[in-house]
Amino acid sequence: MSETTTGTTGEKTGEAGDTEAGTRLSTAPVESTAVPGSFGGRRAPGVWGRITWTGREVTGWVRWFWRQLTSMRTALLLLLLLSLAAVPGSLIPQNRVDPIKVEEFREAHTTLTPLYDALGMFNVYSSVWFSAIYILLFVSLIGCIVPRTWQFVGQLRGRPPGAPRRLDRMPAYTTWRTAKSPDEVRDAALGVLKGRRFRAHTAGEAVAAEKGYLREVGNLAFHLALIVMLIAFGWGELFKSEGNKLIVEGDGFANTPVQYDDFRAGSLFSYDDLEPFSFDLDDFRATFAPSGPNRGTPRTYEATLTYREGVDGAEKKKVVQVNKPLEVGGSKVYLTSHGYAPVVTVRDGKGKVVFSQPVPMLPIDQNITSQGAVKVLDGYRDPKGKEEQLGFSTVFVPTFAGKGSGTMFSQFPALDFPVLAVAGFHGSLGVDSGIPQNVYQLDDRKLKQFKDENGDILRKMLLPGETMELPGGAGSITFEKEIKEWANFQVVRQPAGGWALGGALVAIAGLSGSLFIQRRRVWVRATAGEDGVTVVEMAGLGRSESARLPQELGELVGLVHDRAPTAPGTAPDSGPDAAPDAAPDAAPDSGPDAAPGTAPGSGPDATPDPASETAPHPGSGSAPDPADSPVPSPEGADK
Numbered sequence: 001m002s003e004t005t006t007g008t009t010g011e012k013t014g015e016a017g018d019t020e021a022g023t024r025l026s027t028a029p030v031e032s033t034a035v036p037g038s039f040g041g042r043r044a045p046g047v048w049g050r051i052t053w054t055g056r057e058v059t060g061w062v063r064w065f066w067r068q069l070t071s072m073r074t075a076l077l078l079l080l081l082l083s084l085a086a087v088p089g090s091l092i093p094q095n096r097v098d099p100i101k102v103e104e105f106r107e108a109h110t111t112l113t114p115l116y117d118a119l120g121m122f123n124v125y126s127s128v129w130f131s132a133i134y135i136l137l138f139v140s141l142i143g144c145i146v147p148r149t150w151q152f153v154g155q156l157r158g159r160p161p162g163a164p165r166r167l168d169r170m171p172a173y174t175t176w177r178t179a180k181s182p183d184e185v186r187d188a189a190l191g192v193l194k195g196r197r198f199r200a201h202t203a204g205e206a207v208a209a210e211k212g213y214l215r216e217v218g219n220l221a222f223h224l225a226l227i228v229m230l231i232a233f234g235w236g237e238l239f240k241s242e243g244n245k246l247i248v249e250g251d252g253f254a255n256t257p258v259q260y261d262d263f264r265a266g267s268l269f270s271y272d273d274l275e276p277f278s279f280d281l282d283d284f285r286a287t288f289a290p291s292g293p294n295r296g297t298p299r300t301y302e303a304t305l306t307y308r309e310g311v312d313g314a315e316k317k318k319v320v321q322v323n324k325p326l327e328v329g330g331s332k333v334y335l336t337s338h339g340y341a342p343v344v345t346v347r348d349g350k351g352k353v354v355f356s357q358p359v360p361m362l363p364i365d366q367n368i369t370s371q372g373a374v375k376v377l378d379g380y381r382d383p384k385g386k387e388e389q390l391g392f393s394t395v396f397v398p399t400f401a402g403k404g405s406g407t408m409f410s411q412f413p414a415l416d417f418p419v420l421a422v423a424g425f426h427g428s429l430g431v432d433s434g435i436p437q438n439v440y441q442l443d444d445r446k447l448k449q450f451k452d453e454n455g456d457i458l459r460k461m462l463l464p465g466e467t468m469e470l471p472g473g474a475g476s477i478t479f480e481k482e483i484k485e486w487a488n489f490q491v492v493r494q495p496a497g498g499w500a501l502g503g504a505l506v507a508i509a510g511l512s513g514s515l516f517i518q519r520r521r522v523w524v525r526a527t528a529g530e531d532g533v534t535v536v537e538m539a540g541l542g543r544s545e546s547a548r549l550p551q552e553l554g555e556l557v558g559l560v561h562d563r564a565p566t567a568p569g570t571a572p573d574s575g576p577d578a579a580p581d582a583a584p585d586a587a588p589d590s591g592p593d594a595a596p597g598t599a600p601g602s603g604p605d606a607t608p609d610p611a612s613e614t615a616p617h618p619g620s621g622s623a624p625d626p627a628d629s630p631v632p633s634p635e636g637a638d639k
Contacts, residue, residue: 069136070143078137079226085133089124092116096123096264125237138230145223152216160199163206163523163539170523170539172553177533179567185526185536188563192556193522206525212543218513225507232500241265241274241493248341248358248486252280255331255491273493275329279307279318284485286338288413296367296413303335303487320489330493337488339363339370342396342420342464343480346376349473354379354390358484361396362440367410370396373442374422374477375429382426383473391425391442392477400461408461420479422468423459424450450474519543522556526564533567536560 068074093101102122106113120127167173178185186207193200193209200209243260245253255277257263287300303320309328318326326333341358348354354376361370376390397410400419408421425447450458450470460468462479469476525537538560540553 066143069140070147071140072144075137075140075144075223078133078140082130082133082137085124085130088121092121092124094122094124096126134230134234138227141223141227141230145220145227148216149220152213152220155216156213159201159203160208160210160521162203162208163525167523167525167537167539170541172540172550173538174553174557175535175537176561176566177529177535178564180534180564182526182528182534185534185560185564186524189524189526189538189560192559192563193524196556196559198522205527206523209522209524210520211522212517212519214513215517215519215544216514218510218517220510222507222510222514225503225510228503229500229507232496232503235496236266236494236500238266238268239273239495241269241491243491244336244488245491246360246486246488247281248360249281249284249484252278253489254278260491275331275493276311277307277309277313277328277331279305279326279333281487282306284338284487286413286485298413301335301338303489305333330495332492332494334490334492335487336490337363339368339486339488340396340398340415340418341484341486342418343482343484344374344392344394344420345478345480346374346380346390346392346475347478348380348475349383352379354475358482358486359394360440360486361394365409366413368398368413369408369410372396372440375431375439375442377429377431380475388426389429389431390475391429391444391447393423393425393442393444395421403461415483418464418483420462421459422462422477422479423457424468424470424477426450426474518548520549520552522553524560534564536564 093105095102116122120129124130164170168175180188182205186202186205189207190200190202193207196211198209198211199213200207202208241264243257243263245259245261247253253259255274257271257274281303283304285300285302285304286298289295289297289299301322305318305320305326306315307318307326307328308315320326320333320335322335325335339361341360343358344355345353346355355374359372359374361372363370372394374390374392374394380388380390382388395408397408397419398414399410399412399416401409401411402417408419425442425444427448428446430443430446452458452471458468458471462468464479464481464483467476467478520540520542522538522540527535529535538553538557540549540556542549
């Protein structure tokens with residue numbers, strides 16, 4: 001069928017034109033259309049085109065995600081997130097640190113508790129989100145360090161790059177002419193630069209040198225140290241153990257799990273890892289500031305121990321102080337707190353002693369006002385001969401203010417005027433219910449309080465040696481004159497702690513090196529002119545911002561100039577005093593073919609440069625003098 005063209009648009013009519021128009025109007029997908037990809041290329045038609053396009057897209061996104069994850073910016077962001085994620089672990093009670101405080105928090109904050117449980121706030125350091133940040137930071141650091149390390153190794157195996165064609169464009173630059181030959185100048189420059197601990201070599205007509213590789217070494221050491229610290233912290237969390245034990249003077253402790261008051265360990269810890277040792281608390285000594293603004297502040301906390309390593313080790317003495325622990329193998333025994341344990345004796349109605357021992361009291365303020373409980377579990381019978389349990393709620397103050405002087409609070413932490421306030425109960429202490437109890441508190445739900453002859457609750461404040469008689473011949477309780485002291489010890493086993501400390505020290509040293517060491521390059525070019533005079537050019541380039549680059553180059557110029565001084569009778573090579581008859585079409589880099597007296601980079605077509613315009617020029621015709629040694633212009637540093 002013939003085709004015709006209509007109108008000014010030139011559209012084709014007929015059978016072919018109808019088919020093309022129908023195709024343009026159809027909404028059905030066209031397989032022949034190439035779909036562009038996110039990472040270049042287009043999807044070819046057909047099943048194979050879809051497969052290859054999908055594979056290319058997946059590979060591209062994986063590579064993009066890996067580049068983002070292993071970038072230094074991401075590593076720093078993850079490090080910041082890890083620091084922020086650790087904050088809730090310091091503010092919110094943790095199950096692995098103090099389960100009792102966690103339960104108290106749950107009871108006091110019924111609205112926040114479900115939210116905190118869902119977010120894992122009571123187990124921050126083992127939560128999914130904290131572990132995710134930790135692992136991502138670990139992977140990011142490794143992915144960032146490995147390629148940079150290989151790149152740096154390649155730089156160390158290579159040589160400093162050769163001199164660029166236009167040295168006068170460097171931030172620090174100077175030039176002069178000397179009667180020494182180019183080889184002599186290069187040899188002199190090579191000796192000077194190597195003497196200043198530059199890596200230097202001769203590359204063509206110039207000497208190339210570089211210094212400051214320790215900057216990158218410090219940077220890599222810093223990140224490697226972070227990896228070591230992450231591994232050490234993770235290893236320590238998995239295999240650590242930590243327990244507390246309150247010990248009264250004269251008592252002892254063996255490092256077994258059942259001896260601890262509370263014990264926590266990592267998920268991979270084994271009880272076989274506990275160090276076999278034991279110790280006795282022979283004496284505890286505490287002194288306090290007696291007056292002044294720091295009155296009551298502890299001056300001395302000392303615990304004298306007799307310890308034994310192993311099952312049958314020899315006895316040794318050790319004085320443990322705050323931050324001066326006892327170290328046995330991989331375990332450390334820290335002194336953490338102190339208090340008093342008044343000796344109390346309880347007798348039944350027939351005068352039989354049913355309880356006689358020191359009772360540790362827990363401090364509730366800085367002056368060691370303390371609370372505790374005396375529990376008589378076995379051996380007591382009431383006046384009718386029935387077995388019963390006794391309990392006494394107690395408050396102890398080492399320095400009482402005196403009757404009529406306010407509430408029962410201590411005025412000073414030392415034993416200046418000790419008083420024990422006692423309130424008695426009888427019945428069942430509830431220890432047989434199977435529910436754990438706090439040994440320092442009474443569960444009075446199944447107890448009845450003793451009352452005096454007037455029907456009032458029986459309470460009494462006792463001085464050392466005094467006794468409170470229980471009504472109806474039920475017995476008595478005596479506050480003995482002997483008052484012992486107790487100390488709380490924390491036994492810590494933290495594997496890889498030395499690695500963590502070493503990593504922290506290396507990280508600080510590496511960070512200092514990466515901040516204060518500057519990497520810079522220096523080039524010295526020596527070329528012979530037609531007049532036989534050697535043109536010397538020196539330039540420096542800092543790989544990072546360094547205000548000392550012009551000063552350091554000036555020092556190097558002075559040393560090279562001493563060995564290759566300015567030739568007598570030569571004109572300066574650059575600056576406002578340069579020869580006015582310089583060839584207008586002079587090459588940017590003067591060389592053997594340059595006309596005598598032509599400054600490098602001079603000419604109307606040359607790019608003006610502040611460094612070359614302000615370079616010093618020894619006076620022509622004068623004798624060589626160290627004072628005429630060229631130095632780079634300070635303005636060059638701002639270029």
